[in-house]
Amino acid sequence: MQRISASRRVFLIxxxxxxIGVGLLCLLPIIHILAVSLSSRGAATAGAVGLWPVDLxxxxxxxxxxxxxxxxxxxxxxxxxxLGTSLSMFLTLIIAYPLSKEARVFQLRTFYxxxxxxxxxxSGGLIPWYMTVRDTGLIDSIWALVxxxxxxxxNVILLLNFFRGLPKELEESCFMDGGSYWSSLWRIYAPLxxxxxxxxxxxxxxGHWNSWFDGLILMNTPEKYPLSSYLQTVIVQENLNKISxxxxxxxxxxxxxxxxxxxxxxxxxxxxxxxxxxxxxxVKGIVLGSVKE
Amino acid sequence: xxxxxxxxxxxxxLMIVPGIIIVLIYSYWPMIGIAMAxxxxxxxxxxxxxxxxxxxxxxxxxxxxxxxQIIWNTVYIAFMKIAAGxxxxxxxxxLLNEVRSELVKRGVQTLIYLPHFLSWVILGGIFIDxxxxxxxxxxxxxxxFGVDPIFFLGSNSWFPYTLVATxxxxxxxxxxxxxxxxxxxxxxxxxxxxxxxxxxxxxxTWHITLPGMLPIIILLSTLSLGNVLNAGFDQVFNLxxxxxxxxxxxxxxxxxxxxxxxxxxxxxxxxGLFKSVVSLLFIAxxxxxxxxxxxxxxx
Numbered sequence: 007m008q009r010i011s012a013s014r015r016v017f018l019i020x021x022x023x024x025x026i027g028v029g030l031l032c033l034l035p036i037i038h039i040l041a042v043s044l045s046s047r048g049a050a051t052a053g054a055v056g057l058w059p060v061d062l063x064x065x066x067x068x069x070x071x072x073x074x075x076x077x078x079x080x081x082x083x084x085x086x087x088x089l090g091t092s093l094s095m096f097l098t099l100i101i102a103y104p105l106s107k108e109a110r111v112f113q114l115r116t117f118y119x120x121x122x123x124x125x126x127x128x129s130g131g132l133i134p135w136y137m138t139v140r141d142t143g144l145i146d147s148i149w150a151l152v153x154x155x156x157x158x159x160x161n162v163i164l165l166l167n168f169f170r171g172l173p174k175e176l177e178e179s180c181f182m183d184g185g186s187y188w189s190s191l192w193r194i195y196a197p198l199x200x201x202x203x204x205x206x207x208x209x210x211x212x213g214h215w216n217s218w219f220d221g222l223i224l225m226n227t228p229e230k231y232p233l234s235s236y237l238q239t240v241i242v243q244e245n246l247n248k249i250s251x252x253x254x255x256x257x258x259x260x261x262x263x264x265x266x267x268x269x270x271x272x273x274x275x276x277x278x279x280x281x282x283x284x285x286x287x288x289v290k291g292i293v294l295g296s297v298k299e
Numbered sequence: 300x301x302x303x304x305x306x307x308x309x310x311x312x313l314m315i316v317p318g319i320i321i322v323l324i325y326s327y328w329p330m331i332g333i334a335m336a337x338x339x340x341x342x343x344x345x346x347x348x349x350x351x352x353x354x355x356x357x358x359x360x361x362x363x364x365x366x367x368q369i370i371w372n373t374v375y376i377a378f379m380k381i382a383a384g385x386x387x388x389x390x391x392x393x394l395l396n397e398v399r400s401e402l403v404k405r406g407v408q409t410l411i412y413l414p415h416f417l418s419w420v421i422l423g424g425i426f427i428d429x430x431x432x433x434x435x436x437x438x439x440x441x442x443x444f445g446v447d448p449i450f451f452l453g454s455n456s457w458f459p460y461t462l463v464a465t466x467x468x469x470x471x472x473x474x475x476x477x478x479x480x481x482x483x484x485x486x487x488x489x490x491x492x493x494x495x496x497x498x499x500x501x502x503x504t505w506h507i508t509l510p511g512m513l514p515i516i517i518l519l520s521t522l523s524l525g526n527v528l529n530a531g532f533d534q535v536f537n538l539x540x541x542x543x544x545x546x547x548x549x550x551x552x553x554x555x556x557x558x559x560x561x562x563x564x565x566x567x568x569x570x571g572l573f574k575s576v577v578s579l580l581f582i583a584x585x586x587x588x589x590x591x592x593x594x595x596x597x598x
Contacts, residue, residue: 014500017397017500018397021394021397021398022398022403024394025391025394025395025398025403025407026403026406026407028391028407028411029406029407029409029410029411030410031468032410032411032413032414032468032472033410033413035425035426035429036413036425038429038436039424039425039428042428050434051434053433053434053435053436053439055436056436097317097318097321100314100315100317100318101314101315101318103311103314104311104312104314104315105315107311111308112308112311113308114312118315118319121319121322122318122322125322125326125327127579127582127583128330128575128578128579129326129329129330129575130326130328130329130330130331130332130333130571130575131329131333131554131567131568131571131572131574131575132551132554132555132558132559132567132571133332133335133554133558133559133564133567133568133571134328134329134330134331134332134333134335134568134571135325135329135332136559137329137332137335137342137346137564138324138325138328138329138332139325140342141345142324153321153325154321154325155325156321157318157321157322162318186310187310187311187314188310188314191314212416215418216416216417216418216420216421217418218418218420219532219533219536223559234418234420237420237421237424238420238423238537241420241423241424241427242420242423242424242427242537263428263434266424266428267424267428269424270421270424270425270428273420273421273424274417274421277416277417278413281413281416282409285409285412
């Protein structure tokens with residue numbers, strides 16, 4: 007064991023305290039919101055809530071979870087997550103595979119690759135994009151939240167870089183047995199890249215859960231809003247005129263602050279739940295995407 | 300020869316076709332729609348029926364009194380975010396690298412990149428609550444030290460810095476992981492050699508760790524150049540209000556208000572085109588620099 011000097015010891019203690027403080031700084035706001043959501047209206051308005059609920063009550067959650075609009079939006083989000091993720095993942099695989107071939111094997115590879123990459127460098131902007139979605143008749147349809155963003159170019163690049171790292175001999179043996187490109191993709195590349203695909207799938211799921219702007223502008227009726235768009239209107243925009251009379255009466259019982267806090271917490275709960283289990287995938291995925299040969 | 304190649308390669312083309320079609324429609328067709336920037340666009344007349352007005356939309360926008368301020372806000376906020384987004388993660392990664400306890404190291408990492416996965420709708424709601432001048436806990440804590448309540452989200456002198464601080468808070472953990480990954484690639488024998496030569500921990504950090512991180516630092520900082528006009532629509536949209544338009548309105552929020560809410564489609568598209576072109580220039584420069592100095596290639 008090396009001798010530790012006094013100044014080094016002071017530094018180490020400072021360092022531990024500082025880093026743990028920084029870590030807590032990232033978690034405490036969420037705990038504070040949870041505490042507010044579980045506190046009584048009076049305590050919340052008086053600003054008496056810290057990190058622990060005061061006068062514990064579930065009434066905010068009862069209100070949120072019985073609101074028809076909340077449940078409808080949750081359903082829309084579930085639909086977009088399932089449809090969007092499966093479509094995106096399927097497309098990511100079938101695009102990444104041909105692009106991972108060398109130009110010698112697949113002559114137009116470089117052209118196709120730039121065709122996709124260019125869309126990340128330049129875009130028509132919000133309004134022409136909106137007009138295109140409108141002209142293709144997707145407004146107010148669940149597919150508006152799924153199809154326009156179905157080709158995630160960054161995920162394609164991530165996966166194609168992963169594919170390139172796999173030994174070519176495996177595929178050659180598949181061809182030797184009379185297999186096609188198609189069977190090589192599904193029997194060799196897809197199974198071997200499960201960790202990378204798990205990462206990409208999770209990014210896609212989180213992305214769909216979090217997307218709010220597309221729902222806001224592409225859906226004309228609030229009943230078709232996904233949860234994030236709906237939460238944007240109730241937490242951030244405070245659009246009170248959309249609330250019906252009996253809801254308004256119920257709202258009077260629940261303080262606006264605890265009510266909002268409950269919705270914020272419910273909106274972030276799925277991410278908080280999957281996060282600890284899958285964060286190691288994320289780390290792998292980030293390393294995979296950033297540090298490559 | 301070509302025929303044989305195509306026979307061999309057609310399944311590969313076929314796999315790419317569905318993606319190409321979607322990208323053609325939803326990414327390339329809107330690029331043609333940029334023509335709206337030179338039209339008095341009316342949705343029911345469409346791109347081919349609307350009246351052409353030359354550069355009138357651009358003249359109109361650049362004659363507006365707030366335009367200069369909006370461009371300045373965008374660049375100012377984006378630049379501060381880029382700077383903070385480099386300094387904070389590098390510092391935290393270096394400090395985390397000094398931690399020997401795996402438990403603390405992993406625990407801190409787990410906590411700091413949690414906010415990255417929450418959307419600005421959720422975080423907007425959280426910050427509106429926390430930073431409220433009346434009931435917010437941030438101002439209560441400041442109150443213990445005798446500081447008067449600060450309206451972080453409603454005062455023009457605070458708003459841009461609140462944006463930078465909250466954005467850094469959300470994203471620094473994610474970049475920290477990337478820097479830490481670069482740190483693990485440094486050959487440990489370098490440290491051993493330095494210790495034998497009697498180099499202090501500080502000297503080791505300065506002469507081994509930092510140079511070891513330098514390639515990735517150069518890479519990420521040059522690539523971030525492409526973001527000079529991306530001040531963060533999601534964040535600003537969820538945190539701003541008319542009170543802070545003066546200091547917090549950025550190009551993207553302006554485009555949304557004038558184009559989508561105000562239905563001045565041509566004008567909105569014109570501002571969008573201005574932003575896309577300038578961004579593309581910066582991206583081209585940043586990729587060239589990244590290629591030159593960090594030998595970076597996209598794929």
